[in-house]
Amino acid sequence: MEIKLIASDMDDTLLNKDCQISPRNEAAIRKALDAGKIFLIATGRMYVSVRPYAQKLGLDVPLVTYNGALVKGSLSGKVYYEHKMKLPTANEVLAYCREKGYYLQLYVGDSILIKQENDCSRMYTKISGIQTTAIGDALYHTDEEPYKILVMTKSEEFADVWQQFKEDFAGKLDVTSSKDNFLELMEPGVNKWEAVKSVAASYGVQPQEIMCIGDSNNDVKMIANAGIGVAVANAKDSVKQNAKIITASNNDDGVALVIESILTPQAAE
Incomplete structure (x- = not known):
């Protein structure tokens, strides 16, 4: 089976602890591109946060951002599709977070809206x-559909808060996480795998021809469904359990190692 498209998460996967793409990771990506592979970034981050990395790599591809809520060209700026949270749901979540006292970030357009600056x-x-952008109590009502809402909690409360959101917003939200205290809330059906699969289809690439690399809960679906799912060594156990390959950590060029492995003559046979 030939891998034609590689999709990688960013934080704690492609990026090292300094939030940088290592020289070896960059070199491996360039080799993959030279070999005719398609390389995608698939992240929970907002588009404007991802684009500089894509431009540095010279990627002229759609970027999967906001966990798949927005797919937008890295160089062209073309919007391939958007899947925003419905307004009634968004405002219900905002009121819920206000009542519970949760810290939240509202992603509208290219802005991150918060109540007030804090740690x-x-x-x-x-x-x-x-x-x-701090907007005070105006945060708790929006007239524009957001791409996602991010809730941060204390680590010891995280599992309980996650479960409560799943129960109280069943059928209204997809709930996942990107870090131990980052709860990611999206419109139902929005996830990295659906977005990656859609982009791949536009290139004529089948799911079994995709390799996906990641570390956290919001990567599980793409790792479980790709032809080759890869977990970095620092990934959560739930991610490793769904992976076919476990590569080195994000600080040890794990992305480069697994890309290099599929570029060998033996891998193409």
Whole structure:
């Protein structure tokens, strides 16, 4: 089976602890491109946070962002599709978070809206490179459909909060996570795999010809369904259990190692 398309998560997968693409990872991606492979970034991040990395790599492909809620060209800026959260659901979630006292980030357009700056927002800006916009209590009502809502909790409360969202918004939201205290809320049916599969189909690539690489809960569906699902060594156990291959960690060029392995003459046989 020839792998024709490679889709990689960013944080804690393609990026190292310094939020950088290592020289070896970059070289491997360029070799894959030279060999005619398609390389996609599939992330929970917003488009404007991903685009600089894609441009550095010279990727002229659709970028899977917001966990698949927006697929947009890295160079062209063309919107391939959007799948935003319905307004009634978004406002119900905002009211719910206000009542519970949860810290949340509302992703509208190219902006991250918050109530007020705090340690959570500063930490997120450090990771993403994107400044948040504080709007006070206006945060708790939106007139524009968001791509997603991110809720941050204390690590020890995370599992309970996740379960409560799943129960209270059953059928209204897809709930997943990208880090131990990042709860990602999207419109039902929105996930990285559906977006990657759609992009692949536009290139005439079948699911069995896709390799997906990731580390966290929002990567499970694409890793479980791809022809070759790959977990980095630092991935969560739930991700490893769904992977066909476990590569090295994000700090040890795991993405490069698995890409190099499919570029060998033996892999093409």
